[in-house]
Amino acid sequence: MSAQDEAPRLDFIREIVAADQASGTHQGRVATRFPPEPNGYLHIGHAKSICLNFGVARDFGGTCNLRFDDTNPVTEDTEYVDSIQEDVQWLGFSWDDRLYYASDYFERLYECAVRLIRDDKAYVDSLTADDIREYRGTLKDPGRESPYRSRPIAENLELFARMRAGEFPDGAHVLRAKIDMASPNITMRDPILYRVRRAHHHRTGDAWCLYPMYDYAHPLSDAFEQITHSLCTLEFEDHRPLYDWLIANVTGLPGRPRQIEFARLNLTYTVMSKRKLLQLVEDGHVHGWDDPRMPTLSGLRRRGFTAEAIRRFCDEIGVAKRENVIDVGLLEFCVREDLNARSPRAMAVLRPLKVVIENYPEGQTEDFEVASHPDNAALGTRHVPFGRELFIERDDFLEDPPKKFFRLAPGREVRLRGAYLVTCREVIKDAGGQILELRCTYDPLTRGGDAPDGRKVKATLHWVSAAHAVDAEVRLYDRLFTHEMPGSGQADFLTQLNPNALEVLTGCKLEPSLAAPAAGARFQFERLGYFCADQDGAASRPVFNRTVTLRDNRATLPG
RNA sequence: UGGGGCGUCGCCAAGCGGUAAGGCGCGGGUCUUUGGAACCCGUAUUCGAAGGUUCGAAUCCUUCCGCCCCAACCA
Numbered sequence: 001m002s003a004q005d006e007a008p009r010l011d012f013i014r015e016i017v018a019a020d021q022a023s024g025t026h027q028g029r030v031a032t033r034f035p036p037e038p039n040g041y042l043h044i045g046h047a048k049s050i051c052l053n054f055g056v057a058r059d060f061g062g063t064c065n066l067r068f069d070d071t072n073p074v075t076e077d078t079e080y081v082d083s084i085q086e087d088v089q090w091l092g093f094s095w096d097d098r099l100y101y102a103s104d105y106f107e108r109l110y111e112c113a114v115r116l117i118r119d120d121k122a123y124v125d126s127l128t129a130d131d132i133r134e135y136r137g138t139l140k141d142p143g144r145e146s147p148y149r150s151r152p153i154a155e156n157l158e159l160f161a162r163m164r165a166g167e168f169p170d171g172a173h174v175l176r177a178k179i180d181m182a183s184p185n186i187t188m189r190d191p192i193l194y195r196v197r198r199a200h201h202h203r204t205g206d207a208w209c210l211y212p213m214y215d216y217a218h219p220l221s222d223a224f225e226q227i228t229h230s231l232c233t234l235e236f237e238d239h240r241p242l243y244d245w246l247i248a249n250v251t252g253l254p255g256r257p258r259q260i261e262f263a264r265l266n267l268t269y270t271v272m273s274k275r276k277l278l279q280l281v282e283d284g285h286v287h288g289w290d291d292p293r294m295p296t297l298s299g300l301r302r303r304g305f306t307a308e309a310i311r312r313f314c315d316e317i318g319v320a321k322r323e324n325v326i327d328v329g330l331l332e333f334c335v336r337e338d339l340n341a342r343s344p345r346a347m348a349v350l351r352p353l354k355v356v357i358e359n360y361p362e363g364q365t366e367d368f369e370v371a372s373h374p375d376n377a378a379l380g381t382r383h384v385p386f387g388r389e390l391f392i393e394r395d396d397f398l399e400d401p402p403k404k405f406f407r408l409a410p411g412r413e414v415r416l417r418g419a420y421l422v423t424c425r426e427v428i429k430d431a432g433g434q435i436l437e438l439r440c441t442y443d444p445l446t447r448g449g450d451a452p453d454g455r456k457v458k459a460t461l462h463w464v465s466a467a468h469a470v471d472a473e474v475r476l477y478d479r480l481f482t483h484e485m486p487g488s489g490q491a492d493f494l495t496q497l498n499p500n501a502l503e504v505l506t507g508c509k510l511e512p513s514l515a516a517p518a519a520g521a522r523f524q525f526e527r528l529g530y531f532c533a534d535q536d537g538a539a540s541r542p543v544f545n546r547t548v549t550l551r552d553n554r555a556t557l558p559g
Numbered sequence: 560u561g562g563g564g565c566g567u568c569g570c571c572a573a574g575c576g577g578u579a580a581g582g583c584g585c586g587g588g589u590c591u592u593u594g595g596a597a598c599c600c601g602u603a604u605u606c607g608a609a610g611g612u613u614c615g616a617a618u619c620c621u622u623c624c625g626c627c628c629c630a631a632c633c634a
Binding site: 009011035036037039069071072074075129132133136137138139140141142143170171173174183184185186187188189192194195196197211213214215218234235236237238239240241261263268274316317318320321322323324325326327329330333334336340341345374375404406407415416417418419448449450457458459460461462524526527528529550551552553554 | 562563569572573584597626629632
């Protein structure tokens with residue numbers, strides 16, 4: 001095996017970076033940045049970008065900056081800048097001391113604009129917004145030059161200064177790059193660089209009433225930070241000529257960044273646009289940005305996802321330019337795999353059905369020491385009490401079981417995990433025929449769950465001692481939408497919300513070791529799935545969120 | 560008949576002229592005190608289509624077809 005045989009396959013971006021590094025472009029330096037706009041919470045799509053940007057920096061011995069693209073004060077807020085920092089750190093990445101804000105560059109950006117004006121490469125346009133749109137032309141028809149395009153440099157300089165000084169109302173003037181109104185690329189038809197906006201900025205306050213546009217601020221910010229590879233999503237592909245134009249035409253820039261575009265992440269059964277997520281929060285369809293139904297990092301975290309699982313997911317999906325929709329099943333696979341390895345097991349009965357062991361001595365209690373993980377002794381053991389009265393899962397019993405059902409049924413023997421083999425002797429019902437409880441007998445010789453005579457039992461059930469059970473609330477989560485691609489076609493995504501995405505169960509019975517979990521503590525509830533203690537839980541009454549169910553191979557499930 | 564992208568298995572994704580990696584999913588099996596986990600097999604004669612170049616094409620050329628993005632003083 002040669003080294004090449006083992007070389008990791010690089011995505012197209014890492015190939016470019018590797019080639020640049022090998023050829024000495026940027027003196028072999030690699031610098032990326034993650035540039036969120038603080039106008040919403042980060043979601044799993046951002047995780048892809050974070051893993052890419054920080055990952056490329058890590059793989060090539062470079063750096064990755066965190067930069068807030070805060071050029072539009074009307075939609076941005078410090079609540080978002082705080083949550084974004086928390087989420088990036090939680091995901092496991094560090095920007096060290098390289099935390100930047102586009103707003104920190106406002107003065108510098110302004111100076112660059114003045115330089116462009118002096119070089120006759122930008123002008124103040126006084127057309128109305130409507131007229132600017134009108135003059136811009138259409139996809140097929142070229143635009144027309146604004147009558148203000150030929151304004152003398154001196155006049156542009158004076159007007160631009162007065163725009164900054166606050167002498168004009170919003171919308172009165174804009175600064176535009178002087179490029180080409182006939183360009184087939186609409187982005188190049190004298191793009192707007194600055195607009196007058198009397199808005200309070202979350203960081204600069206009222207210092208400015210003139211704010212730069214993304215298309216202008218972004219490439220220059222990249223250059224200021226000497227970013228080498230500026231990674232963004234596909235919709236900015238058309239903007240790259242403008243990016244390059246600015247890098248080439250603004251004099252005195254310290255860096256020559258290169259923009260490379262990749263396809264954003266789409267996931268089935270959810271939405272990823274910040275606009276739609278905001279709407280879900282504001283209209284109360286979910287309980288907040290960190291609602292465990294949300295694809296936000298804070299939602300996934302509260303749901304019980306680990307950062308490792310999300311990073312693994314981002315590795316699995318790859319990076320390319322092809323539009324993609326990832327099956328949410330892959331995300332679930334990644335959490336299960338991670339949680340399976342690390343989660344201590346415990347028993348919890350979600351929908352309790354009482355079981356009385358008739359031949360078990362009244363008042364007796366036993367204590368079983370049970371391993372917390374079947375394949376990892378390092379996770380230790382816990383003590384699980386057993387008694388005459390127990391709870392089992394209601395759907396682990398069927399009075400008239402179909403062929404494939406091999407759990408408890410009248411006359412049938414099953415194992416209670418870690419305890420005994422029990423046989424169902426009698427079904428107690430109320431007047432309406434509702435099953436109230438089961439009468440069973442146990443075989444004292446099967447203590448621990450093994451039958452000395454070697455007889456086999458088809459099923460093992462989880463259970464909780466009634467006398468020791470801890471009552472809990474358990475929140476069952478499912479996919480947020482009923483459609484694979486919400487909002488596709490004519491559909492209004494809100495009409496495709498899954499009404500059963502959250503099911504709240506109360507009166508769930510937990511084994512005592514689960515009585516007072518730390519918020520965020522994760523367990524596998526045996527045979528049910530992975531659960532995470534929610535912050536809403538109190539010491540006396542824990543609340544658990546179901547992260548994901550266990551994989552279930554049962555061909556057909558009755559009822 | 561404006562411009563920019565993209566089309567390899569159900570979903571992702573390698574492949575970079577030498578004879579279709581891998582993951583998820585799916586099907587089958589072994590094992591099992593979680594119908595979990597683990598393990599083992601199987602799952603594209605074919606790369607959007609058609610022509611062409613070549614000893615040889617998913618990779619090169621031509622044409623065609625399909626999908627996505629762009630006409631915010633949003634990012």
